[in-house]
Amino acid sequence: MTAATAARSSAEPPPPPASLEVSGLAYAYPDGHQALYGVDLTVERGERVALLGPNGAGKTTLVLHLNGILEPGAGSVAIAGLPVAKRHLAEIRRRVGIVFQDPDDQLFMPTVREDVAFGPAAAGIRGPELAARVGAALDQVGMAEYADRPPHHLSFGQRRRVAVATVLVMEPEILVLDEPSSNLDPASRRELADLLLSLDVTVLMVTHDLPYALELCPRAVVLSEGVIAADGPTPELLSDGELMAAHRLELPFGFDPRSVSPRRTAP
């Protein structure tokens, strides 16, 4: 820490580092297919950002870089100031909570309780503290009464909520959701939206569901052909017909983004 920053921090607390800082990220799969060509993306703490883009734009590839599953060919990723690198993987994976698209992939333990306990137990937490954290996470998603059920006896919406609990229990810096609204009926979809809005956590939401993005995320970025093609307030992006058409993004029939406002702004 330099003298200048030390002086400033004594006057006022320094702003927290950005939850997510991606710079110049490029990646090619081993078969030579290049998925990302220099992605720059910063998500400040507490922001909710939608990551939009057509199929094959590299969205999943980008997500898998956030917790070090894939190693960048060039560029870097940092979570709350900590670079994603081999030596920090355990901490990075605690900070980045990814909710995958199919809850049957995410929930692999015999009961809901054990599944939610998996992450913290892998981090070495045991006994009453573990039980307390599992209970708190299940309460947050409203699934506490299902703790002893096997995941496959739950409805799809309930499984998705448990999947969110499995990462919330790690107290992540950033919650990454892959197509959170897919396969949900309208009521489950709304319940999940309520849940996500109630959380005080940074969210990056990968989705094709543009109304959902508008409802939950004040800011959106468009990833297209391996680069960030647009970045701005969600209503503006969705109202820009030319931009949308250029990146194969389409609103549902009859939906006008100018006629609705986001339910709430970021905390």
Added chain:
Amino acid sequence: MGAGHAHRLHRPGNSSVHTLPPHCKLAAVLCFVVVVVSTPRTAVWAFALYAALLAGVAAVARTPFSFLLRRMLIEVPFVAFAFLMPFVVPGPEVRFLGVPLSVPGLWDAWNVLAKGSLGVAASVLLAATTELRSLLLGLQRLRLPPLLVQIASFMIRYGDVITDEMRRMSVARRSRGFEARGVRHWGVLAKTAGALFIRSYERGERVHLAMVSRGYVGAMPVIEEATASRAQWAYAGALPLTALAVCLLGWLL
């Protein structure tokens, strides 16, 4: 996408057998089976005593005999083989209702039938009084290689998911007018099996990804520690130890 209750073997209860720690019960059943198998087949009375012991356990666990007998039907295909032995094993013969039966064959059949049934009965009792989940914990506690326990636990978790997938594929086949009606259709069924394998394999990859994302580094964290007191071990030991006494008597008499 409803999933039926896959654990039909288990009968919930709170008897003293139900509440024993799973690893005690597992160890007891294993020892019991080893003792039964090492009993001389000519000591017919010993097997009657073993059966009485199991009946005693069933009574304590309040497991109805009709339930036990129904679950024991699983062994039928395996012991069917035993019924062939009197006809195929060479040796001195006796005639029963005019049918020649080999004496050593009869003994072999008795041996397989008696030991097999006792083993199955003990296992059915174990399954009836222990949840699948705690059986896994018990195995873990008995220091079975963790990899085997993990495989078993994933089998339980994903059995229904894969059965579901299989059912959907079958519905899709039939919706397009396909009914498997003979050898000519085996090719299609084989391709379905292949597709199912690939789907399951890919699911395996996705599950692994999800596990790694949540901090998996090769070992499942032990979340519930099952511990057993001396008294519980002694209680569980009653079955195999009594059986051992019977077995020794069988060898001596």
